[in-house]
Amino acid sequence: MVKICCIGSGYVGGLTMAVMALKCPTFQVTVVDVSQPCIDAWNSHRLPVFEPGLDAVVAACRGRNLSFSADVERHVADADIVFVSVNTPTKARGLGAGRVPDLAYWESAARMVAGASRSDKIVVEKSAVPVRTAEAMERILAHGGGGAAFQVLSNPEFFSEGTAVRDLLCPDRVLIGGRDTAAGRSAVRALRDVYAHWVPGDRIVATSLPSAELSRLAANAFLAQRVSSVNAISALCEATGADVSDVARAVGRDGRVGDCFLRAGVGFGGPSLQKDVMSLAYACECSGLPEAAAYWRQVVAMNEYQKSRFVRRVVSSMFSTVAGKKVAVLGFAFKKGTADTRESPAIDVCRGLLGDRAHVNVYDPLVSEKQIRRDTAAPAPARVQQVRVARDAYEAADGAHGVCVLTEWDEFRTLDYRRIFDGMQKPAFVFDGRNVVDVGKLREIGFVVYSVGKPLDTWLKGMPAVA
DSSP states (O other): OOOOOOOOOEEEEEHHHHHHHHOTTTTTEEOOOOOOOHHHHHHHSSOOSTTTTTHHHHHHBTTEEEEESSOOHHHHHHEEEEEOOOOOOBOOOSTTTTTSSSOOOOHHHHHHHHHHOOSOOOEEEEEEEOOTTTHHHHHHHTTSSSOEEEEEEEEEOOOTTTTTHHHSSOEEEEEEOOOOOOOHHHHHHHHHHHHHHHOOOOGGEEEEEEHHHHHHHHHHHHHHHHHHHHHHHHHHHHHHTOOHHHHHHHHTTTTTTOOOTTOOSSOOSSSSSHHHHHHHHHHHHHHTTTHHHHHHHHHHHHHHHHHHHHHHHHHTTTTTTOOOOOOEEEEOSEEEOOOOOOOHHHHHHHHHHHHHHOEEEEOOSSSSHHHHHHOOOSHHHHHHTTEESSSHHHHTTTTOOOEEEOOOOOOGGGGOOHHHHHHHHHSEEEEESSSSOHHHHHHHHHEEEEEEEEEOOHHHHSSSOOO
């Protein structure tokens, strides 16, 4: 029986191993973590992460060939293949702060594998890491002192939150990077055989180690670049009277371009896009490529501009001040289908409004009140009092001067906006940061509507320029 162990019970590790256990019923798959509360959550009926379809996958495998344990060293020692999927947050201080992942957990995991192993192993790099990190892992493992031989592979993850289970079950590609040696090629074949249980062979791609690592960063950088590109066009659309949806549709019909990630909005978020773009820029900088680094940093700068531009539009439209005014925020997650708020544009928009002394009422169907308060917290005690968390969109908007739609939840498309309008202060504003509302219908009701990249409301045309 093949024994697989994954160090790290976070989003990537937990989901990947659950699907692997489902599709490889003769394998023993164990997810380990030093955090006992995380392991307890995976062993409970309330999983620590939300993802459509995940509960059913875990329920089908847990207790059969999928287990979760805090006994890290024992399961690592017993495994044939060890996946390393630990948290690599952006460094908050020191060299490369704000631009490169913090590899402290990764290094700790690598050293633990080296110390615990007494038999040869394949070690699979699954965490989001900079290029050439696998080489560093090889050096650590080579000095483990246990007499075991290791082959390090890079197997970056490309799934999207909200569709992760589906993406894992039917991936566009599985990328495996390894050394071009007899032992390296053998390790690549071993991991290929694991994925071959459910992934067609033509979708399993073998590359060198640095190519696999760079492919992950490049893929997310290209996606972020497209979002920033269409958002840059959205600003010009507002200035010229064009409609960004029409422009994006026309551009997307070009087969060389395609229509994916051409939806204008308040900005991109999530745990990967900005982090990977900045890591790519830092790699360029460290490689003596300042122009390339500047190019990729501009993708993030455009994203920051889009968020601040949205806040300025809100403030300038409401007579250049939101001080003391109630503003409803509908949606706090970085995208629909997830409770993840990491790098969510809603956080920056709320902080911008709070900085102008607005009273913010937040509603999100999945994000907890605790998380919302943590993300909007500030040293000033008064700011805590400026944020309230509502039970639904109607409660959030009751008595508000304006409504900001910041996550594209489907329920926001079908709200009773007449009811919302009747309960708001007048003039009543809607600022649609995700282009989900029917602008025409809302204007017929009486709203002053701003939708990113759309022709401006007559009311807004008379307001000071903010772009």
